[in-house]
Amino acid sequence: MSDFIPTIGLEVHVQLKTKSKMFCSCSTDFGAAPNTNICPVCTGQPGVLPAKNKRAIELAVRAGLVLNCRIEKYSVFARKNYFYPDLPKAYQISQYELPITRDGFVKLSGKKIGIIRAHLEEDAGKLLHYIGSVPVDGSLVDLNRCGVPLLEIVSYPDIDSPETAFEYLKTLRRLLRYAEISDCDMEKGSLRCDCNVSVRRSVDEPLGVKTEIKNMNSFREVREAIAYEIERQKKVLSDGGKIYQETRLWNGRKGVTVEMRRKEEAADYRYFPEPDLTPIFIDEKIIEEQRKLIPKLPAERKEKLFEMGLSEYQVDVLVEERKLCDYFIAASENSNPKEVANLIITNLLGEMNKKRLDIEEVKLNPLFVGELADLKASGKISAQVVKRIFPQMFEKNIPPSQLLKNLNIVSDEGKLEKLVWEGISENSSAWEDYKMGKEKASGRIIGWVMKKTRGSSDPATVKKILERLKDEKDFDN
Amino acid sequence: MDRDGILRIAKLARLEIEDGKIEKFTEEFNKILSYFEKLGEVNTKDISPFLLKNENVLREDEVIRFKDRDRILGNAPDRQDDFFKVKKVIEE
Amino acid sequence: MKGQIKEKIAGCIGKIKQADIKIHSFLEIFEHRAIEKAEQLDEKVKNGDKQGRLFGLPVAIKDNIVIKGERATCGSKILEGFISPYDAEVVKRLEREDAVIIGRTNMDEFAFGSSTETSAWGVTRNPVNPEFVPGGSSGGSAASVAAGFVPVALGSDTGGSIRQPASFCGVCGFKPSYGAVSRYGLVAFGSSLDQIGPFAGNVRDIKKIFEVIRGRDEKDETSVEFEPVYALKEKVVCGIPKEYLNCSEKVKSAVKKTIEQLPKNFEVVEISLPHTEYAVGVYYIIAPSEASSNLARFDGIRYGRRIDGSDLIDGYFKTRGSGFGDEVKRRIMLGTFALSSGYYDAYYLKAQKVRAVIKRDFDIAFKKVDLIIGPTSPVIAFKIGEITDPLSMYLQDIFTIPANLAGIPAISIPCGRGEMGLPVGFQIMAARFNDGFLLEAAEKIEEAISYE
Structure with missing residues (x-):
């Protein structure tokens, strides 16, 4: 098989962290009983009107900043018209010609991936074909998700391998989580990713016909699906076949992509500016407010952590979650950073895992972890003692010195x-x-x-x- | 606009048009479309499209629970439990 | 003992039951609701509680404005069986001020029409002469006031749907500035054109209703808070556009007589709105485009009529194919076409640009004049079944459409009679958000003019 160059572009939808939906005041809570977070607006009753959520707009601006995009002073919503049972109005309110942000990039370890645009839109509802494992003789519509605010982030086709796609997604998720724009949890549907994949024989050739792959449930699956699709396209072309512009579904169980529909007749969405909504105006004040809310981002933190003498592994683990990194920084303020990193990665994460807690739910004062690190680093206590007392520290938020005294641990x-x-x-x-x-x-x-x-x-x-x-x-x- | 054009538009709009009415529809449609051609006489070279309201209107991010969801579900022509029910969406 | 309000409301309902058979202005009388409300109001009287600004006033509501717990069909079979789960903002405001909602009135299906003949539930007849149409699309509301069933009614106006039937039936009908009244709960036709407004026998009642329903509503982003100033200037300059004199002789002479009788401090000058001839074209692109999208939600899944097909997709075709009437289908298709890929720029975008040009005509005119006056409609009421060609019907709206395109307030008041005693309407327009000034002027004109 001769060599082919893959070209990959990603369309990532993330759910913005708002309490209420994009255009109505229904809750965005995940996992509610079917059709409970609904109202006349998000179920498309006759006569209703949308009203845009301020927070969603602000988060989109913040995302634009994090993604190094230009924030547009003026942008508008548009209707994307199509019929589907999970779309009650038969149009999705989205942005088309004038998105809120565009022209940015995400920096990866080796390269930059360009961002074409990041725009606001509302999610559709959910269709069910089974109740439990019992098939329904039809399809069931749940509109809880319908109207949840999404940001669609469209990359340039700057990605040339499944690994780069994987790294891009991880980096993107980290950025959006740091800035508290989105939880980016694929399991809860707060991040979804569609991939456009094509291959060509040389960079001098025009881009090949692309296929769109959907239905991946994890970053790992995204990587696998792209790898599979590249190989499939290579094989088809090498055998003298033709690639059709089509949507393909990833089947995780079988590890293959399957043809869903061919776009012979391109869908005609009849976009037009949403007349029920006024335009979005973003001034410097809003941008500055959002800029202030962005914490130090992973790249900058990584550098700092390396300077503190941490290993690459330690840095990677600690930087992944902003709150964890904040915790580390607080704990290591006056203490041995390497030892603190060890304690956090081994003991703290261990306890969190056991108790199924998030870092936000941890009660243990980071200064106590620092104290413990110093006791350990100076050889006053051993790893075994640490192991023995850590669970108690963790549970009751007690400083190690007191615990050692209580236990009358002879550490001298x-x-x-x-x-x-x-x-x-x-x-x-x-x-x-x-x-x-x-x-x-x-x-x-x-x-x-x-x-x-x-x-x-x-x-x-x-x-x-x-x-x-x-x-x-x-x-x- | 010919018969096929009319049928294509009707398909896009998900409208069933009775066979006997397609001719009449096509004829009326063309009459109206040719009336629209008049607009070409207006020079709109440097004109921006019309806009009714030019200010930021935003809603605070607050949850307000809608208490009459049963009234919404009560209108459904077909229902299973608290779901709206439709004919099987073919897994395309 | 019967309370006073209950007696009045029961009397009102009795009259409608007895006399509306000939007119068919109402699709439904909310007897239970109205009587219950009346009883509450009588209780208020007994207890000496504070009374709302519309205390005990019977109001009829067009069938495209939703009321929680009541049916609303927009004159269409596709909304058969739909019971609204929520109240329109205007309904809340009326009821808060103790108005009594009597029933819902007939209309052209989804407000697509100028005669109320396209209602799926049968035509409404003009109370002045039942062989004639009452105009449309708010024909039921206009007729209910003209017949004396109710003192006031609400309608909606996208291209003249309040003013033209008011003119045909000989009552007052007011389309406020776009944004003056919340559209929340008005089933959308042309979202950038629609506006709710009142019908009444006189301008004073129009003002009273407008004061209650107007104002910003958080649920409608396009709604605006402004304080109408109900005052006139010492000298009021009225412009009569030369393009608005292309109308029937009887209408022209009634309008001329009215102009001659204007109050002394009203000065009349001839002006030009040079792009008037394009208004109908612009309107019949923009309104159907917006409507094609607005009416896509009627798919038989969550409410209304549903006809199952061989599969899901076929069900859409059957439901919508049988639920919508021909005029609705025609307009949905026009709009779908105008928005479709390859035609958007030539139709929808072009229309929005010409709309801006038409608005500019008004901006220029209102620098010179305070009001623009003329006939509401080029003709008086026509016979039921007389106009069958869609385009001829569309051209009826030539004088009313421009106000919707520009978003400005406009009122029609009766100003004379044509053949067979059928009424002629006089239209007065003002600059956007000069609604108070407009109503004040309309009241003065109403006082000044007399006709046989």
């Missing part, structure tokens, strides 16, 4: 060594055995120390002292 190695010497003289035979290389024999001495301290000493530390003493002894001999 000098004090502990004295106790170990006592243990050795009380268990001399075990000591001899241990010195002879019987590892198990140490247990009796450790057990004695534990008993003596009523469990408040750290067995690992005791073991460490024991080992040291053994080596010292050997040295003496």
Whole structure:
């Protein structure tokens, strides 16, 4: 098969973080009982009118800034007309000729991906064909989602591989989450991605015929679907076949894209300016307000974290979620950053995972994590002690010093060594055995120390002292 | 505009037109369209399209629950539980 | 003992029941609702509670303005069985001021027409002479006032649908400035043209209703808050556009007589609105375009008539094909065509530009004059079934359409009689949001003129 160059463009829909819908005051809550978040407006009753949500407009402006787009001073909504049971008005209010933002880019590690435009629109409802696993003899319409505000972000076809598409999506999601524009949760439908894919034999050729792929449920699936589609197109062309402009559905179970419909007769959406809505006017004041609300973005934070001496892995994990990164920065303010990073990645994320909590729900004061990191870094406590006390710290938001005092943890190695010497003289035979290389024999001495301290000493530390003493002894001999 | 054109438009608008009426529709349609040609006489070179209201009108992002959703569902010609029901949407 | 209001309302309903058989201005009388409201009002009287500005006033509502818990069909079979889950803003405002809503009135299907003949529920007859049309599309509302059933009624006006029937029936009909009254709950026809307005026997009652229904509504972005100034200037300059004199002889002579009788401080000058001849063309592109989109929601899924087909798509065709009448289909198709790819620029966009030119004509005119006056319609009421050609029907609206295109207020008041005693209407227009001035002037003109 001769070489082909793929060209990929992505259309990403993200749900804007608003309480109410784009054009009415219904809730945008996910997972409500069918047709409960509905009103005359979003169900397209005769006589209703839309009224635009201020917050959605502001978030679109903020997104424009994050995506390095030009924010248009003047933009308008338009009606996109088509019939479908999930579209009650039989038109979707969207933006067409005059979108709110355009001409931006997203910076990836190696390159920039251009953004053609990011525009506002309303979501459609949902069609169900099953109740549970029972098929319905028809289709059911749930309009809870209908009218939820979306931002459609259209990239230039600057993407040349499934991996770059994957990185673009991850970067885009991170940006939008940082700026609290969208949750970008594919499972909850707050991020959807359609891909336009084409291939050609050389850059001198015009772009090949593109197909649009839909129905991917994760970034991983997007990557797989694009990879599959590139290979499929290559094969068709190599075999002398033809690529048709069509929409293809990704079948995740089979790992293939399947033809959905051919766009022989292009859909005629009869766009025209929405007469029920006034234009959107964006002035410097609105832009500045939104600019102020944008936190330091991942790229800048990454740099800072590297400067603090963190590993690439640590940086990647910490930068992924803004709140987690904020937590890290707070915790490491006066403490050892590497140790803090360790504690957060291993212990904090571990506890969060166990309890199924988000970082926003964590009660533990980041300064306590800093304190713990310093205790650990200075060798005052061991990893085992950390492991033992962290869950309690996490649950009750108690500083480690207090916890150690409460537990009467003997963390002073000098004090502990004295106790170990006592243990050795009380268990001399075990000591001899241990010195002879019987590892198990140490247990009796450790057990004695534990008993003596009523469990408040750290067995690992005791073991460490024991080992040291053994080596010292050997040295003496 | 010929018969096919009329049928294409009717299809776009999801309207069934009785066979017997297509001729009449086509004839009237063409009469009206030729009347529209008059607009070509008006020079609109530097004219922006008409606009009625030129100011930002925005609604605060607040949730107000609509209490009469049963009245909305009550109008449905076909329903299953709290869903509107339609003939099977063919999985295209 | 019967309360006073209840007695009055029961009397009003009784009269309609008995006499509306010949006219068919009402599609439904909300007897239960009206009597219940009347009883509440009597209770208010008994308790000495504060009374609203329209206390006990019977009002009829056009069938395209929705009322929670009541039917609304827009004169169409496609809305058969629909019961509105919410109130139109104007309905809320009327009821808040203690008006009593009596019933819903007949109209051309989806307000597409100038004669009320296209209603799916039968024609309405002109109370002046039942062989003639009452005009349209708000023919039912105009007739209900003309017949003396109710003192006031609401209609809607997209291209003359209040003023022309007011003129045909010999009552007053007012289309406010675009944005003066909330459209929320008015089933949309041409969204950038539609406006709700009142019918009444005199201008004073028109003012009273307008004061209650006007004002900004958060649910309608295009609505505007403004304070109408009900005052006249010392000298009022009226412009009569020379393009508006192309009308029937009887209409022309009635309008001339009216001009001669204008109050002393009214000065009349001839003006020109040079792009008047394009107004009908512009209107019949923009209104159907918007309508084609507005009426797409009638798909039989959430409300109204549904005819199942062989599959989902076929169901759309059957439902819409059988639910809409021919005139509605014709306009939906015109609009669909004007917006379709390849034709948008030549039709819709061009029309919006010519609309801007027409508006500019008015802007220039209102620099010189305070009011623009002339006939409401080039003709008086015609016989039922007399006009069958759509284009001839469209050309009826030549003098009323420009006000909708420019978004300005306009009123029709009776000014004389033509053949067979059929009324002639006199139209007065003012600059946008000069509604108060316009109504004040209309009242003065109404006082000044007399005719046989």
